[in-house]
Amino acid sequence: MKERIGVYICHCGGNISDYVDVEELGKMFHQEDNVVISKDVMFACADSNQKDMVKDIQENNLDAIVVCSCSPKLHLHTFKNVAARAGLNPSNYVQVNIREQCSWPHSDRPREATVKAAGLIRAGINRVSFSESLENIELTVKKSVLVLGAGVAGMKAAIDLAKSGNEVFLIEKDFFVGGRIAQKDGLFMSGQKGKEIVASLYEDIKKQTNITVFTGTTVEKVSGSLGNFHVDIKVKPRFINGKADKQAVKRAMDECPVSVDDAFNLGLTKRKAIYKNYPEALPDVPVVEAELLKNETDFVAKFASTLNLNEQEETLSLIVGSVLVTTGYDHYQPKEGEYGYKTIDNVVTLPELNRLMELNPEKLVYNGKQIKSVAFIYCVGSRQTKGENKYCSRQCCTSTIHTSLQLKEKYENIQTYHVYRDIRTYGKQEILYDKSSKQGDIYFKYEEKEMPVVEKEGKSTIVKVKDYLTAKKQMEIEADLVVLVTGMVAREDSTHISEMFKIPIGRDKFFNEIHPKLKPVETVIKGVYIGGTCQGPKNVSESVQSSLAGASKITALLKSGTVSVDPIIARVNADACTWCGKCSDVCDYTAIKEVEADGKHIAAVNKAVCTGCGICAPVCPANAIDIAQYTDQGIESMIDGFMHEVEIREKEVNPEEVQEEGKVGMKEYPQIWKNILETMDEKTTIPQVVEKLKVSGELVTYHMMTMNRYGVVVPAGMDAKEEYFYYKKK
Amino acid sequence: MATQNKSPELKSPKILVFSTDKISDPGIDQAGLRKIHYAPYVYVINLPCSSGIKPRWILHALENGFDGVFIAADGHECSFSARCPDHTNTIVETTQELLKEKNINPRRVRMAAVCSVCAEPFVSHMENYGKILAGLED
Numbered sequence: 001m002k003e004r005i006g007v008y009i010c011h012c013g014g015n016i017s018d019y020v021d022v023e024e025l026g027k028m029f030h031q032e033d034n035v036v037i038s039k040d041v042m043f044a045c046a047d048s049n050q051k052d053m054v055k056d057i058q059e060n061n062l063d064a065i066v067v068c069s070c071s072p073k074l075h076l077h078t079f080k081n082v083a084a085r086a087g088l089n090p091s092n093y094v095q096v097n098i099r100e101q102c103s104w105p106h107s108d109r110p111r112e113a114t115v116k117a118a119g120l121i122r123a124g125i126n127r128v129s130f131s132e133s134l135e136n137i138e139l140t141v142k143k144s145v146l147v148l149g150a151g152v153a154g155m156k157a158a159i160d161l162a163k164s165g166n167e168v169f170l171i172e173k174d175f176f177v178g179g180r181i182a183q184k185d186g187l188f189m190s191g192q193k194g195k196e197i198v199a200s201l202y203e204d205i206k207k208q209t210n211i212t213v214f215t216g217t218t219v220e221k222v223s224g225s226l227g228n229f230h231v232d233i234k235v236k237p238r239f240i241n242g243k244a245d246k247q248a249v250k251r252a253m254d255e256c257p258v259s260v261d262d263a264f265n266l267g268l269t270k271r272k273a274i275y276k277n278y279p280e281a282l283p284d285v286p287v288v289e290a291e292l293l294k295n296e297t298d299f300v301a302k303f304a305s306t307l308n309l310n311e312q313e314e315t316l317s318l319i320v321g322s323v324l325v326t327t328g329y330d331h332y333q334p335k336e337g338e339y340g341y342k343t344i345d346n347v348v349t350l351p352e353l354n355r356l357m358e359l360n361p362e363k364l365v366y367n368g369k370q371i372k373s374v375a376f377i378y379c380v381g382s383r384q385t386k387g388e389n390k391y392c393s394r395q396c397c398t399s400t401i402h403t404s405l406q407l408k409e410k411y412e413n414i415q416t417y418h419v420y421r422d423i424r425t426y427g428k429q430e431i432l433y434d435k436s437s438k439q440g441d442i443y444f445k446y447e448e449k450e451m452p453v454v455e456k457e458g459k460s461t462i463v464k465v466k467d468y469l470t471a472k473k474q475m476e477i478e479a480d481l482v483v484l485v486t487g488m489v490a491r492e493d494s495t496h497i498s499e500m501f502k503i504p505i506g507r508d509k510f511f512n513e514i515h516p517k518l519k520p521v522e523t524v525i526k527g528v529y530i531g532g533t534c535q536g537p538k539n540v541s542e543s544v545q546s547s548l549a550g551a552s553k554i555t556a557l558l559k560s561g562t563v564s565v566d567p568i569i570a571r572v573n574a575d576a577c578t579w580c581g582k583c584s585d586v587c588d589y590t591a592i593k594e595v596e597a598d599g600k601h602i603a604a605v606n607k608a609v610c611t612g613c614g615i616c617a618p619v620c621p622a623n624a625i626d627i628a629q630y631t632d633q634g635i636e637s638m639i640d641g642f643m644h645e646v647e648i649r650e651k652e653v654n655p656e657e658v659q660e661e662g663k664v665g666m667k668e669y670p671q672i673w674k675n676i677l678e679t680m681d682e683k684t685t686i687p688q689v690v691e692k693l694k695v696s697g698e699l700v701t702y703h704m705m706t707m708n709r710y711g712v713v714v715p716a717g718m719d720a721k722e723e724y725f726y727y728k729k730k
Numbered sequence: 731m732a733t734q735n736k737s738p739e740l741k742s743p744k745i746l747v748f749s750t751d752k753i754s755d756p757g758i759d760q761a762g763l764r765k766i767h768y769a770p771y772v773y774v775i776n777l778p779c780s781s782g783i784k785p786r787w788i789l790h791a792l793e794n795g796f797d798g799v800f801i802a803a804d805g806h807e808c809s810f811s812a813r814c815p816d817h818t819n820t821i822v823e824t825t826q827e828l829l830k831e832k833n834i835n836p837r838r839v840r841m842a843a844v845c846s847v848c849a850e851p852f853v854s855h856m857e858n859y860g861k862i863l864a865g866l867e868d
Contacts, residue, residue, distance in 0.1 A: 097774075106770040
């Protein structure tokens, strides 16, 4: 129980004190037994106040502090650092939000806002009274990283991580690197081909001696935690004799008697059982689908020295400090009959058209017919009100319009029609939409309630759409090829990856970051980061940006060889626990295990793995688990604090003291303002105040701006060199 | 369930809200930031995850003066667990059973997902829940 508490109640310039009577509250809590200091301060976060707080803590031997100001999201760490600088354990600090959750939402009822603030502050004091001094958990980390997925995002991140001095293991499920980008021809905006980007990145990877690339490799088992993840990987064989000469391998490929649908070309062509995704695919070693050759004994005998069909898969164990997951996405696959897909012969998807275009350099031909008109139907499998994919895949509008422009550049006399719901070519991509409109692409807008229909009428394929751009007229578009603009969906194996690394999955099946804005590449699993399209639809540059953000985070994390992690984790009361396993059942991170201690079976928490979510606590029938800083005593004392009786004196207003509107609502300015005002002549610039006070320019600027806002000073023109503003007292 | 505050104006139901650090608490902050007003009898305790709320805390609140407890849950946005909505729902159901045993109206605990920018929905929840609580006679 803390007995020497300091309470600081912030005016926030007036953001709080204009509605909450902070002076009265300061006096009220000064009367509490265990409160040694209770102050109202102009800006709790100001440097000068932070210094005063450090002094107060040290001079008065405070054992806990409560800061009542803005949301903890803004200044939690500011005041934790104040506590640490004063030698006080930061866990003995509680921040009470009396701005976003009191003065602002209740600015219409100031008196009640003050009553509420009193409850909030008392709850904070109660909570800090039961606070414990917690120490961060120090972990040793290995400077090695597993990058899962060698698409453009993974390859770029691997290079960045390697250049920052980390050992990198780059794992790719396919036998060739590059991922989806290798299937793309010219990319917006550079015009560079996907294959060229892959080749250039692979070249860079080869130069980094600290990157090991594993292709045809999957993750089989993961254990350990931040700093020391133990990852078992399975490397599948290529069944090619490593010593065979390249000409012999090429002959084997050419003469191979077995062909199957080519997955790289989305089934539009056939490939041999000995294959590369495309001639320049990397690593430059083909793969044999051994299963397909089991009946081809003559062929196998002929190439006995080239093929090695007895090669076995290998399981390797890696130890890495951190993991970056960049496993990418799958294309949405339309259901049979969806807009005539697979039931009408000239309906394809956008990715299929992209492959078709690369395979047809001269004339665009599909099913033996030259294509002269293409109708794109947008949002197929995206933004479904009733279906599973509620989200917008956002890169497909740009991708479609880019494809449309390429069609017209590459082939002569092609007309394109765009049947869309909304066009979302955000940012620089709008250039493409503009270009497409100017070159004569025709756009039709539909609404979800009246979806377009694709029908076969004789030999013609017709797209019927109620066009909202022309007063809902029913339009019929005859097209040689109907292209379904399909979006991105989470990879089929994302659940497997999620189970391995315990990464939470969102409703859209993509991996979930902690916070889309504030922690966009971090997951709740310490040391596991996500980047690229495995966390949601992105274009190439956004994918690379996010994976590089993950790489930077990892580099910073592993740099020193040790990391300090938050001590807010689950704790088991060994006396109360009788091991029923319920806590372990609900833990998605396998952080709780059964152990034997003093002759009884109890639950034990792995400190490095526990995320401190608290899901285990309510399910314990013996109430034997709590989360540090969220104990029963702490929470229940807060509830008691909220309910504590409060009497707020009605303030008597002296007409002479009524403030002019816009002026700061306090009797006394903070000391720093007084100091600034004392230095000011008739007209003074900020550098002149800095010179006289011998304090930082930043501090003076901050306070001068605030004094200006509250009408204490006003600007008075610029100096002769027009470098600085003069200010004068109002 | 009677309010104990001495201020004469405080007659509206007192609501305790359990929010979550990463998702619903920023949403509640947003309401303040945008000066969207709601009743000043709403008090918030933030936790890492809504699946970590103990039924005994809810009981403690209702037995010590709060009229209702609202769980501003993470829902499907929870960054800790895909099963969060189920876990939180179980907590609500368990609590409601406990409330029935104590002859407290189970409607005094309520749950809804509140996202990190759900300022208006939060305020609307508070308004509606306040009305429901005002009409309860257990």
